[in-house]
Structures are given as structure tokens and as C-alpha cells.
Amino acid sequence: MKIKSISGNAAVSLKRSISSGTEEQRKTVLAIIDEVKKSGDAAVAAFTKRFDGAEVSAPHISEQEIKEAYGMLKQDDIETLKSAIHNIKEYHERQLSSSWFYYRKDGTMLGQKITPLDSAGVYVPGGTAAYPSSVLMNVIPALVAGVGRIVIASPPGKDGRLSPGVLVAAAELGVEEIYKMGGAQAIAALAYGTETIAPVDKITGPGNIYVALAKREVFGQVDIDMIAGPSEIAVLADQTANPREIAADLLSQAEHDAMASSVLVTDSRILAEAVRKEVDQQLERLPRKEIARRSIENHGCIYVAETLADAVSAINELAPEHLEILTEQPEALLGKIKHAGAIFLGRYSSEPVGDYFAGPNHVLPTNGTAKFSSPLGVSDFQKRSSIISYSREAFEANAGKIAAFARMEGLEAHARAIESRNREED
Amino acid sequence: MKIKSISGNAAVSLKRSISSGTEEQRKTVLAIIDEVKKSGDAAVAAFTKRFDGAEVSAPHISEQEIKEAYGMLKQDDIETLKSAIHNIKEYHERQLSSSWFYYRKDGTMLGQKITPLDSAGVYVPGGTAAYPSSVLMNVIPALVAGVGRIVIASPPGKDGRLSPGVLVAAAELGVEEIYKMGGAQAIAALAYGTETIAPVDKITGPGNIYVALAKREVFGQVDIDMIAGPSEIAVLADQTANPREIAADLLSQAEHDAMASSVLVTDSRILAEAVRKEVDQQLERLPRKEIARRSIENHGCIYVAETLADAVSAINELAPEHLEILTEQPEALLGKIKHAGAIFLGRYSSEPVGDYFAGPNHVLPTNGTAKFSSPLGVSDFQKRSSIISYSREAFEANAGKIAAFARMEGLEAHARAIESRNREED
Incomplete structure (x- = not known):
């Protein structure tokens, strides 16, 4: 793992050039979407056979399949899922915001009404990336927001089945509409609907390049969440931190993906050297060491800053997805951190805890993008409507100004709409 | 204006197929962005000369130009601008949300930190569409959010000047960084920066197809607001409403753009006929009657529903940008409206009021898109960061579950990061 010295406003960046797909892939995706719009269920079944190698006549998961999934999970793992659901619900319930209104002295009422989306679709990747945690993290905010209909789509294995962890997570959350379909065909079916699947208003969840491209294409027809890049962690640490723990946390990101990025920013060269040594040692013992090694070599870095203040500046420049603060007083730095997706304070807040x-x-x-984007949350599954109820008193006092403003912008019919209320005959 | 009868779940839609630009236009935009990235200020000046026909050596607006703009505006219009600013600020201040945190019994602290964006750029179109209201509606939410640096870009006329209304609106809001530049070159300069213009984190504001395409291209490098389509109004009215006022409001949208859509949904055939007649008469007297006529003929419609409940269902299906409720008891219907950008209650809330x-x-x-999107607001210029501070007690109680969850997902390094804290030697 390389070590670089930085000082002042040194240029540091997490930006990796992430593939946005080839023209060929984009054409493939457009063709799949067209086919699903044209032939609905039959197109989805044909693509499932072609891409997933599975014969799926009825994509809707049955009660029997859910029951079997429960049988395949350890009881302890089910309990762990339940604890996680409890915690995630509790946090997201705090994100709920209320509709509000206020009256002006002239009797005018202004407000903002919060309404959940009617429906949401969650995409869950298949194979080894079929994570139950993806189900929890996408479904729970929608559930808390009050979305009436929540749908999950996930590609089946060759045996026509979905991951039991995914199914149990969905069942624990009360999601009943689960479809065995993946790729661009699943995104198209969710956005445009088929004979048996009603369309949704928003699609969230991670996926491969075809899923990402399909989401981009259907955006506007439905809403989508962000197109996520590979994972990242930045650790901000001083000499009081434990090198073994830092190395373990850096490697936990690195094992995700060869494009993942793990960065340490510290004001201690001794710590930097110790972490480098630990990373080398721990890396050797990891089952996914080839992935982790490529990530650390290509996208990992230890930055040694002259002061802790410089280190904080560097963190704000990086705007990391995950930030661990492992200093003597982590809370004292919280106010100085402007840009990070999630902030983990102290040694017991190892990133996998979150x-x-x-x-x-x-x-x-x-x-x-943490410079301008937020974690997925309840507000992503609700929307606001403005409310304006002008009183007669307010109208009469301001009609002249409003009409004048319209004419200043050259919009005569706007002015006349106001003046149509002012006639004496009323 | 056509009249259609609807009943029950009749299919109604505001969707128009809106141009997303030609391949040729997209290539032009990509070339402009590349050129600005490469040659910075010189490229911007060259494109300004080519597309706007103006020689602009220093694009930054001077104090002298602001002073001249004030001289060109009527004092009354300046007062109107000030009143509007007061009202818009008051409303948006209500949208501010606070950072929060809570403690669990085991000592764990969880929270959410709200941080304004560092910088935002507002695009204001030129020519007859250089609306001071665009300045107010884009800058004020950013200002209230606490954005540190707000920049305006707007294309100059052939005389190298910007609209005095735009300049005064900007000056009244305290925006000092105003650039005479437009089109894709302005979006590129804002996203990537030049020698004299620092890049911003988010770009909002309306624009022509080149501006829209450029915003799409730089999305990811910076955040953008939605790509707005042509304007719409839906009026929900019963027999108590005034046909003359409804017609005037429908026409106020229609004058914007031949693609604009004006729709009335009512349970009264008598009202429907009366509004049709009024629209025909008022249309003839409008300065922008050619635009308004094309809008009304191609995208206007009066829907007559069997019941008010059916009319409300149709409105929710339409999900209009603007909704006026002109019934005997407009407030009584508010709870039934799920999808609308802004809701105007009663006859004194004519749409231009908003x-x-x-x-x-x-x-x-x-x-x-009101089915899943919201008005621009303060939250568009802020972002959230999650905060996790796990206590030792919580960590020790849950480390086993967290490691088990990681292993359930096949991520061994995640489990080991947790277990690295559990060693006895610590």
C-alpha cells in the first residue's frame, strides 16, 4: 500500500473512471426494453431463459418457495436478520417528516404536503451478490415512508430459485410481490409493466452494468436512485488508533471489488507505517485476497498530513462514502467534516457495523458525490406538494404587484388571469 | 378546446413526447464540453462570440453593470421584486430541517447531519425567457440552505449585456458572481471550472435543449436539478366555479409554450361548455395568441367526469405540475389529492399568484413526474450524512451477530474487521 505525504490543500481524490457501458451494451439494453414493452411477460421469460439459463413460467414467488427458504436458513441467521430489521426501522422512522402549513396575518395559508409514492420496485442482484442486506436497506425506507406497494425483482439461478436469504429478508418485511427476473428485462418490466406485473413509480437497488444502463434509460418514466459506483472507505486516524483494526477495516472494503478504494489519512507517520505492515499481513489470510490485493494496490493509499487540520481538509476533498474517525476525540471533529456519506466514530464503530x-x-x-448527495432514506420514497390558499384580502392587496411582475416577464395572459378576478361585477 | 367524458378509472395523461435532442445535438454538446475542459476561458469566449454574437472579454459582471441595471428598472418593479423575495424567503425558511441524533440505552449514538453544499450554479436563459423569477426561485432555496458560494450564468445579448431584471434580482439576493455566458459552454464551465471560474457542486435552472443535454452529460461530476418539461395546469372545478377565471388561468399556462398543457376536470357539463366558450373568446385578445392556440388545440382538454370523486381520481392519474381546486370546499379535497407539484386552493389562488x-x-x-418528484426546495441544496457511534457495550453484545451477517453474505474480511476488536490483548 503506497504512502504519500500531503500538506495544506493537497489534491486528493477518490474519483475512479467508472465504466458507463459501451455503445454495444447500451444498444442491447435498448433492444431488451423495447422487447419487454412489446411482448411483456413472454419477453421477460425469454430473456430469463437466455441470460439466467432458467425456465421460469410464472415469475411470481409462491408461498411454498418462501417456506422452503426459511427451511434453508439457520435459526440464528433469522434472528440476526430480525435484530437488523429492528435497528434499521428505528433509525429510518426518525427520518419521517411531517406535512406543515402556516397562516399569514392576511389570512393566506401556505404549506407543504408530504405524500408517499404509490409504488416502488427494489432490484436485488443474483448469485454471490444476492445480499439480504440490500433487501433491508432498500425496502425499509420505502416501508417507513408509507409506500403502498413494494415489489422485489431478482434474477433466478439456473435452478430457477432465488437466494433464501433474500426471500426470508423480504418475507420478514412483509413484501409479498417478489419476481424471479433480473437484468434490463426486470427494469423494463418494473418501469412499463407487463400483463401480470403492474408498473412502479420508482426503482432502486444495485445491479450490473446492464441494470445500471436500463435504469438510466427508464429514468423519467419512473424515478431511480443513484447509480452507485464501487465502494470506498476513508479512515481519519491519529497516533492513538490501533493499526490492526484500521488495516482490517480497510481490507473489508477492498474485498468487495477490485475497483473499491481504501484510504487512510493520518498525521502520524508511525501509524502509517504500522498500518501498511498490517495490511500486507492480513491480506495474505483473506479468502478474497486477489480482489482485495488489486483494490489496495490500484485504489488504496495512505496519506500522511502535516497536521490533523490538514487531514480533515483532505477528507472533505475526498468526500468518501464511508468515513471512520479513529482519533483521541472523534466527536470533536464531527463539526469539521462536511462531506461523507456515513461517519463512524471511534473504534467500536467499525464500518461493517453500519x-x-x-x-x-x-x-x-x-x-x-457525497459533496452533493445523501444516503438513501425515507425522503427518497416520499414527495412534497406545495399548497397555496390565498385569502381575498391578500389577493386584493397584492394583485397589482403580481400582474406587474407578469408583465415585467412579458407574460400578458398571466397578468390577465389575475385581473379576471378583479372585475367589479363579482 | 375539446371536451371528453370520462368515468371511473378512465385513462388520462399529461404525458407529451418531449424531445430529448438529436444525436447531432448531443455530439455538438460533447464537443463544446471537451473544448471548455481543454481551453477554459478562451473556449467560453469563442463560443459566446459564435452562439450569442457577443464579444465578451471578461465574463464576470461588474459593479458598474449592476448599477446600470438598477437605472433601467422602474422603481415599482424593484419594490415588487423585494416583496416577492420576502415571501419566497419566508416560505423556504420553513423547509429547513435540523441535524438530529439519539442515544440507545446501550450508549450507542446514531444521527443524521445536515450540511449545505459548498457551491451552486444557477443557469438563467437569455432573451425573452430571461425571467427574474428564475433567479429568485433557484437562488433563494440555495441561500436559505446555507450554500456558501452561489454563481449565476446567463447568455448575453448581442450587445454583451444581461437582462436588467435578472441582474437586479441577483443583486437583491446578494449574488455577486454573475457570468455572461450561456448554452453548453456555461454548463461545462460551471461543472469543470476554467482559469477564472471555480467549479460548482450543483447546477440548477431551465434552459434550451443544448443546456438540458449538457446538464445530463455533466451529471455525476456535479449534481443537477430535474430536466423540466413544458408547463402544465390542471383545474379541478365544480359548478360553483367561475368560467371566465378558469379560462384565464388555463390560458396563462398556454401562453408559455405551444407544448404547454392546460386541462380542466369537472363534474359539470355546463361549466365545461362555458369554459370552452370563454377560452375561445379570451384567446383572441392575447398578444401571444398563436402560441396559446397551438397549446390549447394540441395539449388542452376539458374532461367531464361523472362524479367529483372520479374527477379527483383523474387528477391523481394526471399528476399535474400545477393544480387549482375551484370547488365549493377546496380544502375538503386536499386530503384526496396525492399527486401534484403545487396545489392552489380557491379562486384567489390563481396560478400566477404562485x-x-x-x-x-x-x-x-x-x-x-409529480407522482415521484417534488418542487425545488431547500433540501436540494443540502445533503445528509449518517452518524454512527457504537458503544463498547453495544459492540460486545452484537459483534457475534454482525460477523455472522457478514459471513451470511460471504464477506469474510467484514467479519474479521469486527473480530479484530475482540482480541483479548486489548
């Missing part, structure tokens, strides 16, 4: 369990969402802005 | 003056934002979701 991945599944603590409560906050694990769908976070990546690749420096 | 366009400039009342307080809520006029940047609203169009083309049916």
Missing part, C-alpha cells in the same frame, strides 16, 4: 446492523442506510453516495 | 409571489417554488415536476 453495513447491516446499526440502523443507518448502507446505500451511500460514492466516487466523491 | 409563479412569482406567494412564496412556494415555481420549479415543479412536469409531465406526470
Whole structure:
């Protein structure tokens, strides 16, 4: 793992050039979407056979399949899922905001009405990336928001089945509409509907390049969440931190993906050297060491800053997805951190604590976008409507100004709409 | 204006197929962005000369130009601007949300930190569409959110000047960084920066197809607001409403754009006929009657529903940008309206009241996207960071579950990061 010295406003960046797909892939996705719009269920079944190698005549998961999934999970794992659900619900319930209104002295009422989306679709990848935590982190905010209809789509294995962990997580949350379909065909079916699947208003959840491209294409027809890049962690530490723990946390991101990025920013060269040594040693013992090694070599870095203040500046420049603060007084730095998706304070807040369990969402802005984006949350499944109820008194006092403003913008019919209320005959 | 009868779950839609630009236009935009990235200020100046026909050596607006703009505006219009600013600020201040945190019994602290964006750029179109209200509606939410640096870009006329209304609106809001530049070159300069213009984190504001395409291209590098479609109004009215006022309001949308859509939904055939007659008569007297006529003929419609309940269902299906409720008891229907960008209650809440003056934002979701999108607001210029501070007690009680969850997902390094804290030697 390389070590770099930085000082002052050194240029540091987490930005990796992430593939946005080839023209060929985009064409494939457009063709799949067209086919699903045209032939509905039959198109979805044909693509499932072609891409997933599975014969799926009825994509809707049955009660029997849910029962079997429960049988395949350890009781302890089911209990763990339940604890995680409890924590994640508790946190997201705090995100709920209320409709509000206020009256002006002239009797005018102004307000903002919060309404949940009618429906949401959650995409869950298949294979080894079929994470129950993806189900929890996407479904729970929608559930708390009050979304009436929540749908899950996930590609089946060759045996025509879905991951039991995914099914149990969905069942524990009360989601009954689960479809065995994946890829661009699933996104198209969710956005445009088929004979048996009603369309949804928003699609969230991670996926491969075809899923990401399909989400981009259907955006506007439905809403989508962000297109997530590979995962990242930045650790901000001083000489009081434990190098073994830091190395373990850096490697937990690195094992996700060769494009993942793990960064340490510290004011202690001794710590930097110790962490580098620990990373080398621990890496060797990891089952996914080839992935983790490529990530650390290509996208990992230890920055040694002259002062802790410089280190904080560097963190704000990086705007990492995950930030761990492992200093003597982590809370004291919280006010200085402007840009990070999730902030983990102190040694007991190891990043995996937040991945599944603590409560906050694990769908976070990546690749420096924490400068302007937020974690997935309840507000992503609700929307606001403005309310204006002008009183007669307010109208009469301001009609002249409003009409004048319209004419200043050259919009005569706007002015006349106001003046149509002012006639004496009323 | 056509009249259609509907009943029950009749299919009604505001969706118009809106141009997303040609391949040729997209290539032009990509070339402009590349050129600005490469040659910075020189490229911007060259494009300004080519597209706007103006020689602009220093694009930054001077104090002298602001002073001249004030001299060109009527004192009354300046007062109107000030009143509008007061109202819009008051409303948006109600949208502010606070950071929060809570403690669990085991000592764990969880929270959410709200941080304004560092910087935002507002695009204001030129020519006859250089609306001071665009400045107010985009800048005020950013200002209230606490954005540190707000920049305006607007294309100059052939004389190298900007609209005095735009300049005065900007000056009244304290925006000092105003650039005479437009089109894709302005979006590129704001997203990537030049020698003299620092990049911003988010770009909002309306624009032509080149501006819209450029915003799409730079999305990810910076955040953008929605790509707005043409304007819409839906009026929900019963027999108590005034046909002359409804017609005037429908026409106020229609004058914006031949693609604008004006719709009345009513349970009264008598009202429907009367509104049709009024629209025909008032249309003839409008300065922008050619635009308004095309809008009304191609995208206007009066729907007559069997019951008021059916009319409400139709409104929720339409999900209009603007909704006026002109019934005997408009407030009584508010709870039944699920999808609308802004809701105007009663005859004194004519839609233009909200366009400039009342307080809520006029940047609203169009083309049916009110089903999942919200008006522009303070939250668009802030972002959330999750905070996790796990206590030792909580960690020790849950470390086993967290590690088990990681292993259930096949991520061994995640489990080991947790277990690295559990060693006895600590």
C-alpha cells in the first residue's frame, strides 16, 4: 500500500473512471426494453431463459418457495436478520417528516404536503451478490415512508430459485410481490409493466452494468436512485488508533471489488507505517485476497498530513462514502467534516457495523458525490406538494404587484388571469 | 378546446413526447464540453462570440453593470421584486430541517447531519425567457440552505449585456458572481471550472435543449436539478366555479409554450361548455395568441367526469405540475389529492399568484413526474450524512451477530474487521 505525504490543500481524490457501458451494451439494453414493452411477460421469460439459463413460467414467488427458504436458513441467521430489521426501522422512522402549513396575518395559508409514492420496485442482484442486506436497506425506507406497494425483482439461478436469504429478508418485511427476473428485462418490466406485473413509480437497488444502463434509460418514466459506483472507505486516524483494526477495516472494503478504494489519512507517520505492515499481513489470510490485493494496490493509499487540520481538509476533498474517525476525540471533529456519506466514530464503530446492523442506510453516495448527495432514506420514497390558499384580502392587496411582475416577464395572459378576478361585477 | 367524458378509472395523461435532442445535438454538446475542459476561458469566449454574437472579454459582471441595471428598472418593479423575495424567503425558511441524533440505552449514538453544499450554479436563459423569477426561485432555496458560494450564468445579448431584471434580482439576493455566458459552454464551465471560474457542486435552472443535454452529460461530476418539461395546469372545478377565471388561468399556462398543457376536470357539463366558450373568446385578445392556440388545440382538454370523486381520481392519474381546486370546499379535497407539484386552493389562488409571489417554488415536476418528484426546495441544496457511534457495550453484545451477517453474505474480511476488536490483548 503506497504512502504519500500531503500538506495544506493537497489534491486528493477518490474519483475512479467508472465504466458507463459501451455503445454495444447500451444498444442491447435498448433492444431488451423495447422487447419487454412489446411482448411483456413472454419477453421477460425469454430473456430469463437466455441470460439466467432458467425456465421460469410464472415469475411470481409462491408461498411454498418462501417456506422452503426459511427451511434453508439457520435459526440464528433469522434472528440476526430480525435484530437488523429492528435497528434499521428505528433509525429510518426518525427520518419521517411531517406535512406543515402556516397562516399569514392576511389570512393566506401556505404549506407543504408530504405524500408517499404509490409504488416502488427494489432490484436485488443474483448469485454471490444476492445480499439480504440490500433487501433491508432498500425496502425499509420505502416501508417507513408509507409506500403502498413494494415489489422485489431478482434474477433466478439456473435452478430457477432465488437466494433464501433474500426471500426470508423480504418475507420478514412483509413484501409479498417478489419476481424471479433480473437484468434490463426486470427494469423494463418494473418501469412499463407487463400483463401480470403492474408498473412502479420508482426503482432502486444495485445491479450490473446492464441494470445500471436500463435504469438510466427508464429514468423519467419512473424515478431511480443513484447509480452507485464501487465502494470506498476513508479512515481519519491519529497516533492513538490501533493499526490492526484500521488495516482490517480497510481490507473489508477492498474485498468487495477490485475497483473499491481504501484510504487512510493520518498525521502520524508511525501509524502509517504500522498500518501498511498490517495490511500486507492480513491480506495474505483473506479468502478474497486477489480482489482485495488489486483494490489496495490500484485504489488504496495512505496519506500522511502535516497536521490533523490538514487531514480533515483532505477528507472533505475526498468526500468518501464511508468515513471512520479513529482519533483521541472523534466527536470533536464531527463539526469539521462536511462531506461523507456515513461517519463512524471511534473504534467500536467499525464500518461493517453500519453495513447491516446499526440502523443507518448502507446505500451511500460514492466516487466523491457525497459533496452533493445523501444516503438513501425515507425522503427518497416520499414527495412534497406545495399548497397555496390565498385569502381575498391578500389577493386584493397584492394583485397589482403580481400582474406587474407578469408583465415585467412579458407574460400578458398571466397578468390577465389575475385581473379576471378583479372585475367589479363579482 | 375539446371536451371528453370520462368515468371511473378512465385513462388520462399529461404525458407529451418531449424531445430529448438529436444525436447531432448531443455530439455538438460533447464537443463544446471537451473544448471548455481543454481551453477554459478562451473556449467560453469563442463560443459566446459564435452562439450569442457577443464579444465578451471578461465574463464576470461588474459593479458598474449592476448599477446600470438598477437605472433601467422602474422603481415599482424593484419594490415588487423585494416583496416577492420576502415571501419566497419566508416560505423556504420553513423547509429547513435540523441535524438530529439519539442515544440507545446501550450508549450507542446514531444521527443524521445536515450540511449545505459548498457551491451552486444557477443557469438563467437569455432573451425573452430571461425571467427574474428564475433567479429568485433557484437562488433563494440555495441561500436559505446555507450554500456558501452561489454563481449565476446567463447568455448575453448581442450587445454583451444581461437582462436588467435578472441582474437586479441577483443583486437583491446578494449574488455577486454573475457570468455572461450561456448554452453548453456555461454548463461545462460551471461543472469543470476554467482559469477564472471555480467549479460548482450543483447546477440548477431551465434552459434550451443544448443546456438540458449538457446538464445530463455533466451529471455525476456535479449534481443537477430535474430536466423540466413544458408547463402544465390542471383545474379541478365544480359548478360553483367561475368560467371566465378558469379560462384565464388555463390560458396563462398556454401562453408559455405551444407544448404547454392546460386541462380542466369537472363534474359539470355546463361549466365545461362555458369554459370552452370563454377560452375561445379570451384567446383572441392575447398578444401571444398563436402560441396559446397551438397549446390549447394540441395539449388542452376539458374532461367531464361523472362524479367529483372520479374527477379527483383523474387528477391523481394526471399528476399535474400545477393544480387549482375551484370547488365549493377546496380544502375538503386536499386530503384526496396525492399527486401534484403545487396545489392552489380557491379562486384567489390563481396560478400566477404562485409563479412569482406567494412564496412556494415555481420549479415543479412536469409531465406526470409529480407522482415521484417534488418542487425545488431547500433540501436540494443540502445533503445528509449518517452518524454512527457504537458503544463498547453495544459492540460486545452484537459483534457475534454482525460477523455472522457478514459471513451470511460471504464477506469474510467484514467479519474479521469486527473480530479484530475482540482480541483479548486489548
